[in-house]
Amino acid sequence: MTRARPILLGVAGVVLLGVAWEGYKALGPADGVVVNGLTVLPRTSDLAMPHLVTMWTRLGEPVTSAAGSPALWEAVVKAAGFTLGIAAVGWIIGVVVGMLLAILMQRFRTAESALLPWIVLSQTVPLIAIAPLVSGWGSQIRFGESRWQDWMSVAVIASYLAFFPVSIGALRGLESPEKAHMELMRTYAVGWWKTLLRLRLPASVPYLIPALRLAAANAVIGTVVAEVSIGLSGGVGRMMVEYASTASGDPGKPWAPIFGAVAIGLIAAGVVALLGLVLKRYRRGEVTA
């Protein structure tokens, strides 16, 4: 019973959202709620807010009427898998870079003073400014015979968003061991490297897990936005742009890639939760981020 509880609550949350959507659509004013000329709540027309049934049945129909066109849900699953793959690469790069920066900053005080402001500043640069730069630089790069691919630019942009929470969270985690523990290590004449492995890294886990979760969410968002920005085909980002043109004639269709993006986010969060299970014995007194 206790195990089923969170699942039941989760399902209840989704149902509640659906009821709120259909409820507002049925009862809300047709022209939406406008305050001082600003629309604060949307119109309730079928164009602005299609019925949930419309979105659901649309998923089962083919993408287009062309012969051999796959069902919409199949196309979305395929695109979501593509986006998830890139987000995973971006997440891994982001985690590795973030951890390295955190260790570097923990080891050398100078590095912390020199790097930390830049790490914070890096996140104030808007994505639309970075994206064309990254793809521009990327196209100049060759690895022997093979060439930089557009998806790599997207992964790099995703990692740019993902490394930030990891570096900050890991730094706090690495610096979290109590003084008594550090002094114990010193009395054993244990070097810095071993202290890192035996004390600092295990102690950082409660800080790291929430940071990894944030990084996963950032990597997914970064991937979707970067796909749109540099025009990479195959993922849900591009699908959102393409399907937007059917918003009036086929209002259920543009919602399909949005569901795909939600699914990717859930999977990414699930993977981090699994990672948390593996590291369970280090997760005492976890701080939530």
Added chain:
Amino acid sequence: MKHSTRFVLGISAMAVATGLVLSGCSSSSPTTTSSDGGLTPVTLQLQWLAQAQFAGYYAAVSQGYYKDEGLDVTIKEAGADTVPIKSVASGDADYAISWVPKVLGSIEQGVNVTDVAQIFERSGTTQISFKDKNITTAADLKGKKVGSWGFGNEWELFAGMQKAGIDTTSGIKLVQQAFDMKGFLAGDIDAAQAMTYNEYAQVLETVNPDTGKLYTPDDLNVINWNDEGTAMLQDAIWADTEKLKDDAYDAQTVKFIKASIKGWVYVRDNPTEAASIVTAAGSTLGTSHQLWMTNEVNKLIWPSTAGIGEIIPSAWDQTVDIAKATKNDTGQTIVTATPPDTAYSNEYVDKALKELKDENVDVMGASWTPTTVELKEGGK
């Protein structure tokens, strides 16, 4: 000290590992530049995602017209933040497709590119409204809620209104228009910007709640900027001006234009197949919408006045005049001075057209007539 050494070693090991992971990823996707059979690799940068607006280039790839000329052409789609001309200027692409007014501004800022073939002779931009609004000319827009996309897509609209004597800062209510027609259908916009080949069709693919059937052309009034005299030149092939001095690039440009024109001739003669080629290239537009776009794009090219791709000086001058004189909602003009003579050249397209005429290819399309495309709900 000893610990630092180990630390540095550890860092280097991780860096190497990361590098390996990255290169491992890269080798999983095949390279696109391998030139087989001595073909010259050429990259074409589009100005948007794959769709029938670019059908001629996709047809030229799929029908092997580029290969016949010794070119291995890779078509690059654009994203929301891609500036096609920058790709040519930075050498990422050899040629780009872009609207003329969008490039004129870049040229004034010092980018050296040349319009080597004006594929679209006519403009596809219109301003559409429902019949009951009684908006049939630019002058009728006065006092109305006028939709505008902005970002360089608004110049013909502003030129048209200013030509009709409307003060565009106070005489209209300017509404920022999204790239779908929801605002127009909901009544937020009286007259909305619409490309003949895209947004106009989006409206015709929507069910009219009053009749339960799709909207028809009879429900709409269309202001066509070609008729109002404020049309500007749109899709053109742009090349790097500096590189054109190089004999190899010069010859390659003629070949590229020649094969591209053959692609567009194929699209004219086989619109259904052309629409399928674009869909096969990765476009997810609905079948009837894709075919509509193919047919409408054909109308912008055929019948051709002076041969497809030929830049007609009077049309170029009209574009430049509007670019110099028209102020948009932020009070800016596209350019302040006439662009340099290198901004366009008929030298390459003339050579391509001559070769095509020798091969008995019809580059005029004088007898071409558009087909009738029946749009389905949602463009399906």
